[in-house]
Amino acid sequence: MEEKNENSVIQLASISKKLSTRRDFLKVAGAGGAGIIGLTLIGNAMKTAEAADTKRVVWVPNPTMMIVGDPTRCVGCRRCEIACTEFNEGKTQPSLARVKINRNYLFGPQGTQVGFWNGEGIYGNHRIVQDTCRQCPHPVSCMDACPNGAIEAVPPTNARVVNVEKCTGCKACQRACPFGMTTFNAEINKASKCHLCNGDPQCVKACPTGALQYVPWRDRTKEVPARFIPVSVNLPDDVKTSCVTCHK
Amino acid sequence: MAGGYTGKTLRVDLTTGKVTAEDTLAKYKDFIGGAGLGYKVLWDEVPAGTKAWDPANRLILGVGPLSGTGAPCGGRVSTISLSPPSQFELPAVGHMGGHWGPELKFAGWDSIIIQGKANAPSWISIQDDKVEIRDAKKLWGQGIFQTTAAICADIGNDCHVAAIGQAGENLVRNACIMNDRSHSAGLHGSVMGSKNLKAIGVKGTGALKISMDKNAWRDLVNAYLPLMGCNNQGVVPSTPQSWAEFYGSTRWTAQRGAFWGRATPPFDVGICPADDLNKMGLRTHKGIQDHGFELGVKYTTRIGGCFGCPIRCHTAMDNPNLEQFGVSRFQTNTCNGVSHGPGWYDPAPTGEKLMLLKQIGSALADDYGWWSDYGQSGRDFVYMKKKGLFEKYLPAKEYAAIPWKLWEAQSPDFSKWVYKAITYKEGEFGQAFADGPEWMEKRYPEMKEAHFKEYELQSWKFGMAKHHSTEAGGQVGGLLNLMRNAHAQNHTHSNFQGSGLPIALKKEIGAELFGTPDAVDNNNDVKPMNAGKARFAVLSTIYQDLHDSLTLCNWTQPIWASPVKERKYRGDPEAEAKFFSAVTGINKTRGDLELDGLRIVALFRALTMKFMNEADMRTKHDIVPEWAFTYPKDKEPFTPGHAKMDRADMEKAKDMFYEQLGFDVKTGTPTRAMLEKLNMKSVADELESKNLLTV
Numbered sequence: 001m002e003e004k005n006e007n008s009v010i011q012l013a014s015i016s017k018k019l020s021t022r023r024d025f026l027k028v029a030g031a032g033g034a035g036i037i038g039l040t041l042i043g044n045a046m047k048t049a050e051a052a053d054t055k056r057v058v059w060v061p062n063p064t065m066m067i068v069g070d071p072t073r074c075v076g077c078r079r080c081e082i083a084c085t086e087f088n089e090g091k092t093q094p095s096l097a098r099v100k101i102n103r104n105y106l107f108g109p110q111g112t113q114v115g116f117w118n119g120e121g122i123y124g125n126h127r128i129v130q131d132t133c134r135q136c137p138h139p140v141s142c143m144d145a146c147p148n149g150a151i152e153a154v155p156p157t158n159a160r161v162v163n164v165e166k167c168t169g170c171k172a173c174q175r176a177c178p179f180g181m182t183t184f185n186a187e188i189n190k191a192s193k194c195h196l197c198n199g200d201p202q203c204v205k206a207c208p209t210g211a212l213q214y215v216p217w218r219d220r221t222k223e224v225p226a227r228f229i230p231v232s233v234n235l236p237d238d239v240k241t242s243c244v245t246c247h248k
Numbered sequence: 249m250a251g252g253y254t255g256k257t258l259r260v261d262l263t264t265g266k267v268t269a270e271d272t273l274a275k276y277k278d279f280i281g282g283a284g285l286g287y288k289v290l291w292d293e294v295p296a297g298t299k300a301w302d303p304a305n306r307l308i309l310g311v312g313p314l315s316g317t318g319a320p321c322g323g324r325v326s327t328i329s330l331s332p333p334s335q336f337e338l339p340a341v342g343h344m345g346g347h348w349g350p351e352l353k354f355a356g357w358d359s360i361i362i363q364g365k366a367n368a369p370s371w372i373s374i375q376d377d378k379v380e381i382r383d384a385k386k387l388w389g390q391g392i393f394q395t396t397a398a399i400c401a402d403i404g405n406d407c408h409v410a411a412i413g414q415a416g417e418n419l420v421r422n423a424c425i426m427n428d429r430s431h432s433a434g435l436h437g438s439v440m441g442s443k444n445l446k447a448i449g450v451k452g453t454g455a456l457k458i459s460m461d462k463n464a465w466r467d468l469v470n471a472y473l474p475l476m477g478c479n480n481q482g483v484v485p486s487t488p489q490s491w492a493e494f495y496g497s498t499r500w501t502a503q504r505g506a507f508w509g510r511a512t513p514p515f516d517v518g519i520c521p522a523d524d525l526n527k528m529g530l531r532t533h534k535g536i537q538d539h540g541f542e543l544g545v546k547y548t549t550r551i552g553g554c555f556g557c558p559i560r561c562h563t564a565m566d567n568p569n570l571e572q573f574g575v576s577r578f579q580t581n582t583c584n585g586v587s588h589g590p591g592w593y594d595p596a597p598t599g600e601k602l603m604l605l606k607q608i609g610s611a612l613a614d615d616y617g618w619w620s621d622y623g624q625s626g627r628d629f630v631y632m633k634k635k636g637l638f639e640k641y642l643p644a645k646e647y648a649a650i651p652w653k654l655w656e657a658q659s660p661d662f663s664k665w666v667y668k669a670i671t672y673k674e675g676e677f678g679q680a681f682a683d684g685p686e687w688m689e690k691r692y693p694e695m696k697e698a699h700f701k702e703y704e705l706q707s708w709k710f711g712m713a714k715h716h717s718t719e720a721g722g723q724v725g726g727l728l729n730l731m732r733n734a735h736a737q738n739h740t741h742s743n744f745q746g747s748g749l750p751i752a753l754k755k756e757i758g759a760e761l762f763g764t765p766d767a768v769d770n771n772n773d774v775k776p777m778n779a780g781k782a783r784f785a786v787l788s789t790i791y792q793d794l795h796d797s798l799t800l801c802n803w804t805q806p807i808w809a810s811p812v813k814e815r816k817y818r819g820d821p822e823a824e825a826k827f828f829s830a831v832t833g834i835n836k837t838r839g840d841l842e843l844d845g846l847r848i849v850a851l852f853r854a855l856t857m858k859f860m861n862e863a864d865m866r867t868k869h870d871i872v873p874e875w876a877f878t879y880p881k882d883k884e885p886f887t888p889g890h891a892k893m894d895r896a897d898m899e900k901a902k903d904m905f906y907e908q909l910g911f912d913v914k915t916g917t918p919t920r921a922m923l924e925k926l927n928m929k930s931v932a933d934e935l936e937s938k939n940l941l942t943v
Contacts, residue, residue, distance in 0.1 A: 072511045075529050075560045076552050078347070082318040083466075085455070090462035092317050093455035094354060103406040105347070106428070107397070111405040116397045117576045122429045123393060125578050126549040126564040127512070187455070202466075208529030208558035 055242040059138050060153035060160070063217040067099065067194070067201055069130025071120075073211035076105055076128045080203035080212055087202045089185070096183050098194035099203045099212070100131035109227065130212065133181045133194035134221050135159055142193065145176035147236040151193070159196040167191050178226035251459035252313030252831035257285070258357045258379060260372055262443050263303060263364030267379045272358040278927060281312030283341045283796035284848040285359050286328025287855055290339050291931065293363075296858050296938070300330040300337045301419065301442035303365035309352070309410065309425075309448070310359040312798040316350030316456050316555070318469055319827040320476065321801040323554030325349030325410075327433045330859070331734055332421040333621060335686040335710055339855040340733035341796060342435035344410075345554035346428030349799065351408040354452025366444040371411075373403055374450045384446040388417060391615035392426050399449040411447035412437045413617025415671045420682040422670075424619035430562050430581040430610070431554070434619035435734055459833030468830055473525055475810040475819050477747070479532040479561040480739060480803055483522075483811040484748035491521035493813055496748030499561075501536040502527075508535075510549040510566035522811035525558075534563040538586055543603045552580060559804055567607055573660050575611035584622050586610045591626020592666055593658045594633065601658060608660045612667040622713035622735045624685040625670075627705050631698055638677070641692060646675045686711035703879035708736070709871040716742040718876055718891040722774030723901040724767075726893060727785040728792075730870035730902070730916075731849070733856060739802050740788035745771055747809040749817055757809055757818060758784070773888045777897050782904035787842070789909070791824075793852065794845035800824065846909070847926040850918045854931050857917060863940045866906070866916035872898055912943040919943040 081097035094102050108120025109129050116123040136142075140160055143151040150166035151173065153159070162173075169189040173182045182193045196214075197203075204214045235243075249255060250273060257270045276285040286308035298304050307329040315322045324345045331340035352360065355376050362372075366381065369388035373380045387395045392413040399409045408427055415423035416437030423437025440446070458465050477483040482498025489495065489503070502520040520527040534551050535544030547567050551560035564580040571577050589609020590597045597605055613620065620626060632638055638647055654662035669678040680691055689696035689711045699707040708714040713735040717725040720742035729736045745768070747754065755765035758780070762768075767780025795802045807819035820826075825838040836844075853865070862868045876893045877885075885894035906913045910922040920941060923932040935941040 072508075072513065072515055072550070075550055077529060077557055077560065078555055079318065079558055082556060086318045086458060086469075087462055087466045089455075090465070091455040091457050092354075093453075095453035096455070102347070105406075106400060106408075107405050112397045112401040116393065117578070122552065122564075122580065123397065125566070126552070126580065186453075205526075207526060208560075210526040 054238045055245070056149050056236075056238040058144055058239050058242055059246065060140060060143070061158050062137050062219075063135040063153070063158040063160075063196075065157050065196060065199070065214055066135045066217045066220075067132045067196065067204060068213050068215050068220070069099075069132050070211050070213070071127045071129045073209045074101070074128040074130050075209055075211070076101065076122065077208060078102060078105075079206040079208060080130070083202040083206035088197065096185055096192060098133065098181070098183055098192060100181070101128065104129045104131065109225070131179065131181060131227070132212070133160075134179060134224065135194070135196075135217060136221050137219050141176040141178060141230065142173035142182050144235055144239050145172045147172060149238070150191070154195070154198075157196050157199050159198075160193065161195040162191050162193055164188070164190045176230050178228065178230055179224065180227040249457070250313070250832040250834055251457040252317060253281070254353060254356045254358050254454070254456070256357055258360040258374070260360065260362050260379070260381065261364045262362065262366040262370065262381065262445060265381055267381070278844070279848055279851070280794075280797040280844055281358060282310040282315070282799045283326040283328060283793055284844070284851070285797070286310045286326060286341065287339070287848060287851045289361055290328060290330075291851060291855055291858075294330070296861065298330065300332040300439055303443065304363070305330050305439060305442075307362045307436055307439045307443070308359060309349075309362075310797075310799075311349040311352055313358075313832050314798045314800060314827055316353035317458060317831055318465075318556060319800070319831060320469070320472065321554060321557035321559070321804050322799060323347060323350060323556050324796075324799045324801055325352070325433070326796045326799060327425060327436045329436045329439045331435045332419075332438045333435055333684045333686055333712075334733050335690055336860055338733040338859050339852070340435055342424070342433040342734070343737075343796060344425065344427055344431040344433035345801070346408065346431030347555040348408040348410045348427035348431075348450060350555045351450045351452045353456055354454050355450050356452065356454045360448070362443065362445065364443065369444050369446055371399065371447040371449065372445065374448065374452075375403060375407075376451070376453055387446045389414065392617050393429075393615050395447055399447060403449055404451050407449050407451035409447050409449045411617070412440045412445075413615055413671070415616045415618040415682075416441035417446070418671060418673055418682070420618060420671060420673065421687060422619050422621055422625065422682070422684040423617050426614060426617055430552075430585065430614060432585060432614065432619055434621065437617050437619075458831055460830040465830060468826060472807075472820065472823055472827075473528070473558065474523065474812060475807045475815075475823075476528060476559060476804060477531075477809070477811050479534065479537075479559055480746060481743040481805075481807065481809070482746060482748045483809050483817060486748075489519055489521070491519070491523075492811075494748065494750060498746065498748040499532045499534070499537050500748070501533040502531050505545070506533045506536060506541075507545045508533075508548050508550050509546045528558050529560050532559060532561055534561050534582055535565065538563045538582065539603045539606070543600065547603065549578070554801065557801060557804065561803065565607060567604065569604060570607055570611065573608055573664065575608060579607040579611050581610040581614060584620065585614075588613065588620035588623050588626055589663060591620065591623045592629050592663065593655065594630045597658050604660060605658065605663060608663050609667070612664065616667055616671040618667065618671060621685050622715045622737075624705075624707060624711070624713040624735070625681055627707075628685050628688055628695060629666075629681070631702070631705060632692075632695070635694065637692060637694060641680075642676050646677065650677065684711075685713070699873070701874045701878070703875040708873055718774070718893060720745045720771060721784070722769055722781070722891060723777050723893070723898065724781050724785045724788065725891075726872060726876060726898065727782075727901055727905045728788055730872070730905075731789065731853060731856070737802075738788055738792045740791045740806060741784060743803070744768075744808050749809055753817055754809070760818075761808060761821065762787070772891050774886060774891055774893070776886060776894075777901040777904060779904060779908075782901070782908045785901075785905050786908045790842055790845035790849055793848045794824065794841060797845075797848055798824065798828065800827075843926070847928065849909070850923060850926055851928065851931065853911075853918055854923075854928075854935055857935065857940045858938065861938070861940070863917065863942055864915045866902060866914065870902065870916050915942045917942055
């Protein structure tokens with residue numbers, strides 16, 4: 001097993017750059033195939049690696065790209081919602097669509113509670129706010145809430161993607177996302193979320209006013225109001241135990 | 249199971265409270281959906297002699313297999329019932345866009361059939377397959393905006409609500425049904441009111457299946473989108489632009505400086521070339537169309553419209569001046585949905601006052617839920633004022649109490665008075681205008697004569713407005729108004745006429761579509777009738793009902809011309825068939841669909857005959873107004889610059905039109921042979937049993 005004894009930030013960074021997939025990561029850390037080994041570069045920590053069966057890799061690299069909506073240009077046609085499911089699943093289902101227009105369309109993100117003339121949406125000031133997945137940086141709420149590690153960062157974009165083989169349909173991710181961006185495919189009982197169409201986002205192509213743009217990723221999670229405060233989600237054990245390996 | 253369809257039609261009996269589901273395709277396959285399905289329900293279930301407000305009348309809100317899918321543009325829903333504004337209460341179809349129709353599909357329903365009458369104000373909640381009749385006591389008496397907000401607060405901000413306002417509750421004949429703020433279905437608001445039905449709130453989380461492989465479907469859609477033009481399928485820009493060979497009088501008003509001036513921040517839509525599909529929603533700066541360049545640019549926030557449509561056509565505006573009149577500063581609607589506002593005033597208002605009156609008219613009518621009958625009410629009002637008919641017919645005290653000074657000042661406060669008077673049927677005036685232009689003919693003989701003879705009233709027959717008629721294609725436009733029981737609202741012909749292409753190109757394309765270049769005249773340059781024009785009129789008739797059944801928007805389809813120079817500006821007349829086959833998996837050619845459309849047209853004709861109890865449609869129903877032959881006074885037919893028609897030529901037009909439809913020429917009615925060929929033998933039998941079948 002390769003050992004890295006230096007506790008060097010630079011080396012950590014260079015390794016992490018290479019570790020664009022979990023498989024790569026496991027190779028470097030010397031995983032024997034079974035079990036999950038936390039990222040440890042400090043000699044002491046190697047001892048805790050023995051108990052590492054219950055650790056999960058939670059750190060993921062940032063995405064390279066993301067989809068951003070400009071509410072000035074959104075005209076409420078919902079061809080983005082249509083493209084999202086028609087071109088991915090072959091059916092039209094706005095409730096499954098991973099870009100969200102309809103829920104803000106009539107009364108804006110705040111809904112009817114503000115009094116409709118004072119709000120946004122078509123009954124308010126006409127602004128239609130598009131909700132898109134922020135492809136959150138680590139720690140990724142939906143990913144870390146998943147008891148099965150079913151949400152993964154997938155190259156080349158590192159979009160956070162539901163691995164349907166691992167998803168058991170428990171819906172923990174639905175409650176964990178502060179932006180309400182995870183959806184659920186009831187037909188196959190699996191969670192879903194924006195995967196950037198593997199680098200060729202269909203919603204962006206479908207938008208007739210260029211209101212959705214495919215842009216280099218930036219952390220926008222603190223700028224955009226959360227849709228709701230997630231319920232206090234108990235992190236799965238294999239997530240909890242791995243946090244302390246980096247965050248002492 | 250066919251794609252597109254959900255397979256289930258919802259039936260709600262408000263008298264018994266029973267909610268049932270029916271098999272859509274088993275009962276209605278031949279009629280596709282939407283208008284066709286609605287006509288079939290009326291034919292099978294509503295006896296002749298039924299009145300529009302009788303509990304036995306059915307109200308169908310119908311969508312089709314393409315509604316709610318990505319087939320552009322599938323947002324509209326057809327409303328089918330006996331029509332209160334019709335002076336004979338004939339069956340007629342209204343329509344509204346928005347997102348309500350698609351939401352019904354996502355909830356798992358192809359259409360909803362409503363019958364009976366609730367014993368107290370009610371609303372219907374549809375949340376997927378959970379359908380409930382709910383108490384509307386708190387909603388009754390509210391306007392449509394508040395009703396919508398209340399229902400959304402109840403079942404979710406992402407639901408869509410079709411509702412009536414106070415006008416529908418009060419049985420104002422011209423009350424409408426509205427959804428999503430500005431989308432209005434004329435004719436049937438008071439049918440809902442008569443059933444004690446305030447609203448239908450729908451929330452749908454389900455899916456519509458697309459039969460075609462998803463990649464092939466994407467390719468089909470992406471091959472079609474470049475063929476679309478602007479609103480009303482104009483295919484050239486309205487100003488000279490470097491990317492375009494031609495320009496013309498179209499709604500492709502995007503250009504440098506065409507700002508959405510009240511957007512935050514203001515946004516210049518700029519040049520939108522045909523090949524940039526991420527700008528096709530910007531092509532029509534509808535504010536410019538509705539209010540002129542200066543005001544449109546200054547006060548527009550953005551353009552909006554229906555589900556799934558990449559072309560937008562509802563002008564959303566922000567005018568702070570509106571607030572002092574007790575309405576929101578934010579207003580939105582389109583075309584006559586705004587221009588009825590200034591229609592009450594004479595002389596015609598101008599400038600910013602004109603825009604203000606448009607906006608306040610929409611703000612009031614869209615909440616009260618009232619439809620101007622394509623501006624006919626305003627025209628009637630101005631005419632009556634000019635001719636002293638108010639002094640003649642209104643009680644003296646009532647006449648004196650009308651705020652005429654506000655009218656002379658063209659004040660929005662007069663608008664507030666008039667829309668309220670109509671909604672609440674205040675006095676003889678309120679009652680007369682609440683009953684609408686057609687019933688006006690029964691009330692005031694002068695108006696019956698004026699509708700028939702005076703061009704300025706723009707009425708085609710029975711008091712209904714023309715929309716669009718001889719000014720769009722001469723005989724073609726005229727013929728399209730004949731068979732309808734409400735203002736025609738057909739844009740098939742007018743879109744082609746108004747595509748903006750040079751006449752030589754239009755004639756070339758027309759020859760391919762209709763058999764001869766002579767089918768197509770320039771607008772206001774009418775040439776004598778010919779078989780090509782009859783074909784043009786027949787196809788326009790068929791496609792209107794076909795679109796209202798599929799449903800697809802008749803303002804953007806058919807795609808008979810396109811902006812694509814490499815295609816020599818040809819569109820794709822096969823598009824409807826391609827989409828139908830791709831979505832449903834039921835393979836139909838263009839000819840198959842046109843035959844279905846003809847079936848729907850013939851059934852509608854049979855319905856009209858049944859409810860009018862009339863076998864001679866040609867002379868008793870398919871009336872051409874006098875003014876079509878007399879205006880303008882000093883011009884001769886077949887000379888340029890106007891659309892004056894020739895009587896003998898128009899009779900010949902009727903002959904050819906009926907013949908090409910397969911109707912009996914003498915009466916303008918479907919023959920038994922034709923009905924049987926269309927698989928409607930039982931319709932022929934019933935007509936015959938009522939002595940209505942001629943051949």
